Amino acid sequence: MTIEHPDVFNGLTVLTLPQPDDPLPGGLPAADSVAWRLDCAWKELTFSELWEHFLGTVDPARVRALLIGPWWHDEYTSFTPVVEQVAADAHRFPALRALFLADVVGEECEVSWLEMCDITPLIEAFPLLEELTVRGGGDPVPEEEKLRLRPVRHDGLKSLRFESGGLPGHVVRAVGASELPALERLELWFGAGWYGGDATVEDMRPVLSGAAFPRLRHLGLQNSEIQDEIATAVASAPVVARLESLSLAMGTLGDAGAQALLDGQPLTHLTSLDLHHHYLTDPLVSRIRDLCARAGVKVDLEEADHWDPEDDESRYVAVSE
Structure with missing residues (x-):
């Protein structure tokens, strides 16, 4: 399966922010009319420089959807500084409702090699966030740069999606231990054990019980090497009765x-x-x-x-x- 950049995110057409020396003819669209994607991959800019360019070019108070693409322009770097920088400026984005962390495809970096980190600060920094997609997580990267999540309480999140070639079991457990009363859609790509995908059916029990997310209407438990075990558990899971x-x-x-x-x-x-x-x-x-x-x-x-x-x-x- 080939992972591709989305053309639409949260109902908005995705536009990659032009670099400073290559403006769009006719200027940029209104800040709230597109989903903004930031990409350092082919630009001689650090993420910090691109972020400052973004804040100075687009009115952050009107931005509704944001995608973080490749945050490096030479060698791969940790996602931690990105999380810290975006979280520090979260107060400047009162209209943000959708966030895509690591909109990166195979030509830029394989999904299992994406160097992620603890993404919890971003969830906490945007209490009105409704949609969160996270791509990455895998075993080859150093421990401090692996995908992590702490159990959180978030009253606004309606859609949560983890795309991974190796989703750690502790992330699945943290999802199940989180309080997300508005959550309607949950999708988890578990991946392969070779790339750190060590989640078990037991890790999924809080989700399968139906108690964790009372408004859940779509559930994706997929991309797993234990798909038969998951299907067997789903066959008697209380959550299924309320799904669409x-x-x-x-x-x-x-x-x-x-x-x-x-x-x-x-x-x-x-x-x-x-x-x-x-x-x-x-x-x-x-x-x-x-x-x-x-x-x-x-x-x-x-x-x-x-x-x-x-x-x-x-x-x-x-x-x-």
Whole structure:
């Protein structure tokens, strides 16, 4: 699977801030009309310099959505100074509702090599934030530069998404221990153990119980090497009854997980079920497709992969390195 830069974020067209010596013809659009993306990758600017240029060029009080792209222009650097700088200026962004940390694609840096850090200060600095996407997390980077999260209380967050090739179990546990009463959408990409994806089903229990996030309507537990185990847990999870959509996509889902879903609680109340990138045999694909068709559930069973049923190691997740 190829990760791409989003064209739209939080309902706004994404615009990469032009560098100082390359202004847009006709000038910049209104600060609240686009989602602003900051990118140091191909510019002779440090993030600090680009940030000051941004604050001096765009009215921060009207910015509604912000994407942080590559924050280095030479060698990869820690994300910590970025978090510190953005958090320190959070009071200048009263209208900010959406934040994307590390809108970086493979040509710029592989997802598992993105040097992240503790992102909790940014969540705490923007109490009115409604959407947060975090990309990165993996094992090759130094310990102090790995993705971390502390349990938080945030009353405004409606959408939380972690895109990772190796999501640490402690981050999953912190999500489950957080108080997010407004959360409607949660998506977790677990990744591969080789890249630090060591989350277990037990780490997901607070989310699966339905007690953690009372307003949750979409749940994505995906891109996992233990997708069958997750599907088995989901089959009896109380949270499912209140969901409108469910994703168990991008991972190693096989017949065992699919059979558990068929034998478990009804999924016919869902509007959509995403199982793309799977390892199901044709009979199981047909049974799930028929069930969803009868119930009017939109199902995605694309990207079926052929594999050796005697060799579980031949299965792989969609996003790892």
